[in-house]
Amino acid sequence: xxxxxxxxxxxxxxxxxxxxxxxxxxxxxxxxxxxxxxxxxxxxxxxxxxxxxxxxxxxxxxxxxxxxxxxxxxxxxxxxxxxxxxxxxxxxxxxxxxxxxxxxxxxxxxxxxxxxxxxxxxxxxxxxxxxxxxxxxxxxxxxxxxxxxxxxxxxxxxxxxxxxxxxxxxxxxxxxxxxxxxxxxxxxxxxxxxxxxxxxxxxxxxxxxxxxxxxxxxxxxxxxxxxxxxxxxxxxxxxxxxxxxxxxxxxxxxxxxxxxxxxxxxxxxxxxxxxxxxxxxxxxxxxxxxxxxxxxxxxxxxxxxxxxxxxxxxxxxxxxxxxxxxxxxxxxxxxxxxxxxxxxxxxxxxxxxxxxxxxxxxxxxxxxxxxxxxxxxxxxxxxxxxxxxxxxxxxxxxxxxxxxxxxx
Amino acid sequence: xxxxxxxxxxxxxxxxxxxxxxxxxxxxxxxxxxxxxxxxxxxxxxxxxxxxxxxxxxxxxxxxxxxxxxxxxxxxxxxxxxxxxxxxxxxxxxxxxxxxxxxxxxxxxxxxxxxxxxxxxxxxxxxxxxxxxxxxxxxxxxxxxxxxxxxxxxxxxxxxxxxxxxxxxxxxxxxxxxxxxxxxxxxxxxxxxxxxxxxxxxxxxxxxxxxxxxxxxxxxxxxxxxxxxxxxxxxxxxxxxxxxxxxxxxxxxxxxxxxxxxxxxxxxxxxxxxxxxxxxxxxxxxxxxxxxxxxxxxxxxxxxxxxxxxxxxxxxxxxxxxxxxxxxxxxxxxxxxxxxxxxxxxxxxxxxxxxxxxxxxxxxxxxxxxxxxxxxxxxxxxxxxxxxxxxxxxxxxxxxxxxxxxxx
Numbered sequence: 001x002x003x004x005x006x007x008x009x010x011x012x013x014x015x016x017x018x019x020x021x022x023x024x025x026x027x028x029x030x031x032x033x034x035x036x037x038x039x040x041x042x043x044x045x046x047x048x049x050x051x052x053x054x055x056x057x058x059x060x061x062x063x064x065x066x067x068x069x070x071x072x073x074x075x076x077x078x079x080x081x082x083x084x085x086x087x088x089x090x091x092x093x094x095x096x097x098x099x100x101x102x103x104x105x106x107x108x109x110x111x112x113x114x115x116x117x118x119x120x121x122x123x124x125x126x127x128x129x130x131x132x133x134x135x136x137x138x139x140x141x142x143x144x145x146x147x148x149x150x151x152x153x154x155x156x157x158x159x160x161x162x163x164x165x166x167x168x169x170x171x172x173x174x175x176x177x178x179x180x181x182x183x184x185x186x187x188x189x190x191x192x193x194x195x196x197x198x199x200x201x202x203x204x205x206x207x208x209x210x211x212x213x214x215x216x217x218x219x220x221x222x223x224x225x226x227x228x229x230x231x232x233x234x235x236x237x238x239x240x241x242x243x244x245x246x247x248x249x250x251x252x253x254x255x256x257x258x259x260x261x262x263x264x265x266x267x268x269x270x271x272x273x274x275x276x277x278x279x280x281x282x283x284x285x286x287x288x289x290x291x292x293x294x295x296x297x298x299x300x301x302x303x304x305x306x307x308x309x310x311x312x313x314x315x316x317x318x319x320x321x322x323x324x325x326x327x328x329x330x331x332x333x334x335x336x337x338x339x340x341x342x343x344x345x346x347x348x349x350x351x352x353x354x355x356x357x358x359x360x361x362x363x364x365x366x367x368x369x370x371x372x373x374x375x376x377x378x379x380x381x382x383x384x385x386x387x388x389x390x391x392x393x394x395x396x397x398x399x400x401x402x403x404x405x406x407x408x
Numbered sequence: 409x410x411x412x413x414x415x416x417x418x419x420x421x422x423x424x425x426x427x428x429x430x431x432x433x434x435x436x437x438x439x440x441x442x443x444x445x446x447x448x449x450x451x452x453x454x455x456x457x458x459x460x461x462x463x464x465x466x467x468x469x470x471x472x473x474x475x476x477x478x479x480x481x482x483x484x485x486x487x488x489x490x491x492x493x494x495x496x497x498x499x500x501x502x503x504x505x506x507x508x509x510x511x512x513x514x515x516x517x518x519x520x521x522x523x524x525x526x527x528x529x530x531x532x533x534x535x536x537x538x539x540x541x542x543x544x545x546x547x548x549x550x551x552x553x554x555x556x557x558x559x560x561x562x563x564x565x566x567x568x569x570x571x572x573x574x575x576x577x578x579x580x581x582x583x584x585x586x587x588x589x590x591x592x593x594x595x596x597x598x599x600x601x602x603x604x605x606x607x608x609x610x611x612x613x614x615x616x617x618x619x620x621x622x623x624x625x626x627x628x629x630x631x632x633x634x635x636x637x638x639x640x641x642x643x644x645x646x647x648x649x650x651x652x653x654x655x656x657x658x659x660x661x662x663x664x665x666x667x668x669x670x671x672x673x674x675x676x677x678x679x680x681x682x683x684x685x686x687x688x689x690x691x692x693x694x695x696x697x698x699x700x701x702x703x704x705x706x707x708x709x710x711x712x713x714x715x716x717x718x719x720x721x722x723x724x725x726x727x728x729x730x731x732x733x734x735x736x737x738x739x740x741x742x743x744x745x746x747x748x749x750x751x752x753x754x755x756x757x758x759x760x761x762x763x764x765x766x767x768x769x770x771x772x773x774x775x776x777x778x779x780x781x782x783x784x785x786x787x788x789x790x791x792x793x794x795x796x797x798x799x800x801x802x803x804x805x806x807x808x809x810x811x812x813x814x815x816x
Contacts, residue, residue, distance in 0.1 A: 022690045026548040028726060127691040129545040137537040137712050140434040265676050265697060273693075282430045282708030283535040285681075287697035289673060300690030304545050318436060 005031040005310055008059030008090075010081055011071035012038050012045065012052075014179060015095060015122070018295030019069070019302050020047070029307045031067070035059050039072075060084050067091045067309055069302060075099035082107065086114040093305040095122030095298055101196035105209035108317060117314040119305035124197045125150055125274040127297030128290040129304065131315070134204040134278075139318050141280035145245035146205045150194035150255070152272035152292030153181040154220050154240045157189070159270045161228070162237055168223070180272050180293040190219035191240060191255040198242040198255060201276075202328070205244065206251050207319030210328040216376045217255040224385040226339040226363045235262045238387060239269070245279075251325075252332040254372055258388040259337065332372050335389035339365040342383050350378060413439040413718055416467030416498075418489055419480035420446050420453065420460075422587060423503060423530070426703030427477070427710050428455075437715045439475070443467050447480075468492050475499045475717055477710060483507035490515065494522040501713040503530030503706055509604035513617035516725060525722040527713035532605045533558055533682040535705030536698040537712065539723070542612040542686070547726050549688035553653035554613045558602035558663075560680035560700030561589040562628050562648045565597070567678045569636070570645055576631070588680050588701040598627035599648060599663040606650040606663060610736070613652065613686075614659050615727030618736045624784045625663040632793040634747040634771045643670045646795060647677070653687075660740040662780055666796035667745065740780050743797035747773035750791050758786060 009016055020033060037053050038045070045052060059065055060081075068085035070078050075098040082099070085092050094100065100107065100123050111118050121131050125148070134143075149155050153175045160171035172189065175181045187193045195217040203209050220240050231238055236259040244253030260267050265287050269275040274292030279285050291297035319325060333352055340346050341363060348354040351368035358365055367389065370378070379386045417424055428441060445461050446453070453460060467473055468489075476493035478486050483506040490507070493500050502508065508515065508531050519526055529539050533556070542551075557563050561583045568579035580597065583589045595601045603625040611617050628648050639646055644667040652661030668675050673695050677683040682700030687693050699705035727733060741760055748754050749771060756762040759776035766773055775797065778786070787794045 025689070026550065028730060029548050127694060129541055132545060133537055133541070136716070137540060140430075140437050140711060140715055141708060142434065263676055263678075268671055268673050268676050270671075280708070281433070282704045282711070284699050284702070284705055285697075286535060286699075287695070289693075289695035289697070291692050291694075294692070296690050297692055300549060300688070303548060303690070307548055308544070322436060 005066045005306065006034045006064050007031055007067045007069050007306065008062065008065040009033050009036045009069045009071065010056070010059070011073070012036050013071065013073070014295040015298045015302065016071045017046065018299030019071070022296060022299045022303050026303070029303060030310050031306050034065055035062065056081060056084070060088050065090060067093060067306065069306070070094040070096060071302070072096070075102060079103050082118065083110060086110045086116050086118070089114065089116060091116050091309050092118040093302055093309070094118065094120050095302055097123040097193065097196040097200060101199035101212045104200060104203050108209070108320070111314070117309060117312075119308060119313070119315065120200070121305050122298045122301035124200050125276055126152065126290065126292040126294065127301050128274055128276055128288045128292070129301070130201065130276045130288055131204050132304070132308075133288070134201070135315050135318070138278065138280060138283065139316065141282045143205050143278060143280045145243070145279040146201055146276065147241055147243035147245070148276040149239050149266060149269050149274050150197040150242040150276075150292070151188055151191075151240055152274055153185075153188040153193075155269065155273060155292070156180050156271045158220060158238055158240065162231070168221075178272070189221040191217035194240060194242040195255045198244060198253060202244050202251065202253060203317070203320065204315070205278075205319065206246070207317070207322065207325035208251055208328050209320070214328060214330070215253055215255070216330050216372055218257065218376060218379045218386060220257050222379070222385045223257060223387070224339050226365055227337070227385055227387055230337065230339070230365065231259060236260060236390060237262060237267050239266055241266075241388070246326065247332060250327050250329040250331075252329055252372075254330070256386070256388050259390045261390050264390075330372050333369045334372055334375060335367070335369050336375060336386055337365055337367045337389055338378060338384060338386050339363065340381075340384045345381055345383055346378065350374065413474045413714065414442045414472055415439055415475045415477050415714065416470065416473040417441050417444045418464070418467070418476065418478045420444050421479065421481070422703040423706045423710065424479045425454065426707030427479070430704060430707045430711050434711070437711060438718050439714050442473055443470065464489060464492070468496050473498060475501060475714065477714070478502040478504060479710070480504070483510060487511050490526065491518060494518045494524050494526070497522065497524065499524050499717050500526045501710055501717070502526065502528050503710055505531040505601065505604040505608060509607035509620045512608060512611055516617070516728070519722070525717060525720075527716060527721070527723065528608070529713050530706045530709035532608050533684055534560065534698065534700040534702065535709055536682055536684055536696045536700070537709070538609065538684045538696055539612050540712070540716075541696070542609070543723050543726070546686065546688055546691065547724065549690045551613050551686060551688045553651070553687040554609055554684065555649055555651035555653070556684040557647050557674060557677050557682050558605045558650040558684075558700070559596055559599075559648055560682055561593075561596040562602075563677065563681060563700070564588050564679045566628060566646055566648065570639070576629070586680070597629040599625035602648060602650040603663045606652060606661060609684075610652050610659065610661060611725070611728065612723070613727065614654070615725070615730065615733035616659055616736050617728070622736060622738070623661055623663070624738050624780055626665065626784060626787045626794060628665050630787070630793045631665060631795070632747050634773055635745070635793055635795055638745065638747070638773065639667060644668060644798060645670060645675050647674055649674075649796070654734060655740060657734060658737040658739075659734050660737055660780075662738070664794070664796050667798045669798050672798075738780050741777045742780055742783060743775070743777050744783060744794055745773055745775045745797060746786060746792060746794050747771065748789070748792045753789055753791050754786065758782065
């Protein structure tokens with residue numbers, strides 16, 4: 001049965017304020033925010049002073065508070081709050097993907113130890129209810145792959161670069177002004193933020209707790225003019241794709257930019273939208289699209305977790321508890337297009353299997369398949385940009401190599 | 409806690425067989441099919457004869473059976489089975505959209521009376537978990553609109569007509585051969601099947617029980633060569649769209665073909681795929697895409713309902729029980745492109761507000777806004793094809809009128 005929940009909220013930034021308003025405007029969630037713990041005593045607040053505290057203990061030691069909602073930036077401090085809250089017998093709702101990705105295995109154990117629930121739908125792809133669907137709807141499906149656009153800020157940048165021909169710098173500035181970008185933009189553009197989300201998604205999809213540092217991430221910050229030209233001339237777009245799938249008795253995964261055909265379901269996912277594509281043996285291909293950033297979309301995901309707590313909902317981690325999870329690995333070959341400016345930066349010998357290339361006008365690219373670990377290494381060279389081939393299949397790329405792509 | 413469920417299955421067609429295999433191949437659902445009631449004694453079956461019966465009573469009167477899964481074609485007989493099962497204290501899982509759409513209000517009451525659950529995720533858009541998400545994830549969101557591609561068979565036909573330039577008849581034949589079409593194809597192509605699904609979705613989205621006959625449906629069976637040309641020349645495609653939204657204190661809705669811009673999220677939803685676009689005050693725009701037909705996708709939706717029953721899951725019908733639902737109405741103006749072959753079939757006076765038209769080469773079209781009820785009437789004239797304007801907004805259409813669209 002439903003019970004009225006008292007919430008102690010940590011953090012009152014955009015998502016916290018979004019949650020506050022969403023909770024006030026909706027009926028039917030038996031929950032109220034009783035106390036809000038904030039850090040900055042100087043900041044002007046939109047609510048009466050009485051609701052705020054600067055002491056975590058005022059929330060953690062209050063036996064009347066049932067649920068801690070943690071929405072602060074600092075992953076380490078957030079983890080301490082989550083631990084203390086569980087120890088004090090409170091349920092937790094959080095959207096802190098970095099904290100979750102780094103501590104998910106321990107957070108799982110803490111939930112068992114203290115018999116309390118930690119819910120975090122807002123941490124992965126904002127408003128998209130992907131975790132709940134993985135937990136409940138796909139709980140018995142044999143999922144083979146999960147992939148998608150897991151970062152709204154980079155998707156906004158790529159959209160502006162492609163559709164409005166903005167420079168990368170202008171597009172990034174635009175994303176920051178709209179509040180889509182993390183305070184440290186390298187978390188977005190170098191692919192760390194989507195990697196944290198992928199880490200969490202992998203646990204609920206395949207039942208493996210991977211450390212984020214085990215997953216290779218390649219960003220969009222080095223995408224070159226050649227890449228854009230290549231994409232436009234071949235009716236492709238570029239998306240930063242997070243991906244994990246079953247391969248030969250293991251789970252492989254990464255975050256990397258990828259060419260996407262214009263008629264692919266991910267191609268029309270624009271601006272701050274995110275998308276998740278799940279493939280399973282039974283439900284087959286399914287796509288979820290929604291806003292990945294913004295105070296209301298994330299606030300609504302947090303609210304749905306609070307609402308679920310009124311029904312004593314907990315993640316089952318069924319794919320993990322079934323005990324037949326496969327190990328995670330980065331040992332995989334990927335098909336890729338590598339562009340570079342210095343003639344000898346990349347050599348055919350860098351490829352496991354070299355397919356072809358183009359050279360001219362001081363710009364060049366090569367295509368072929370490369371081991372993922374080697375690709376990460378190549379991507380760190382100064383003048384090199386790496387983009388995965390569409391659908392991991394070079395057949396369509398091979399066709400276009402016959403054209404002169406870089407004609408002036 | 410989870411309990412082992414004994415299932416009595418009615419019908420053993422494609423979905424029933426899909427369910428049987430899905431249930432066998434997955435671990436973790438504590439459920440088994442104990443008995444299968446079929447009609448045709450002559451048909452060769454893929455399972456041992458002992459599991460089959462030809463008497464409904466063998467399942468309905470068996471106290472060991474907890475759940476009736478109803479997967480037969482006949483809506484009237486299906487409703488009798490659902491009623492009897494609930495009266496006998498059994499939960500029900502069904503995917504029979506016609507039966508549900510015609511009896512949803514009574515099925516809601518029967519669940520309350522007998523304190524049993526009827527789940528029907530498989531009835532709306534096959535594998536897309538839309539009902540569960542409306543019930544659980546959007547239970548507190550203020551949803552303003554739900555729309556999408558609710559019929560896999562017509563979407564397959566339209567895809568083949570557009571992309572492979574097949575004739576309508578050939579494409580329909582292809583859909584039938586692949587088993588996507590209903591046994592009576594007019595249920596699909598005239599928009600009845602998506603209307604049944606929309607009826608069910610409206611109940612869970614807005615809390616109104618509408619009778620399917622109150623909802624206007626216009627099919628794709630009269631789409632003309634002019635429509636296709638118009639679409640191609642304006643970078644549009646045509647989809648059969650089911651839609652319902654809040655408007656001036658009421659809920660309006662319909663099923664009708666609509667022009668969709670090529671860069672719209674619904675445009676890349678192809679073949680037998682379905683899509684649902686939900687707009688809410690908090691989660692904003694969200695899209696769910698998945699296979700709308702086929703034995704495994706629907707079987708997996710049915711399985712997820714069975715799995716949910718092991719947790720005593722029931723739909724809450726929260727939007728209905730909150731008691732502030734808006735009435736349903738077809739009193740709405742829609743923007744539309746009407747093409748016709750006889751010069752005077754359609755006149756500017758047929759429009760509430762006439763915007764413009766084109767005439768030449770024995771073909772013509774007119775655009776403007778028309779009342780939905782009038783549009784249905786016009787659509788029934790022999791030589792007339794009606795297609796809603798993209799996004800209900802004529803601004804982009806007005807632009808293209810300046811071009812000569814039908815030049816030979």
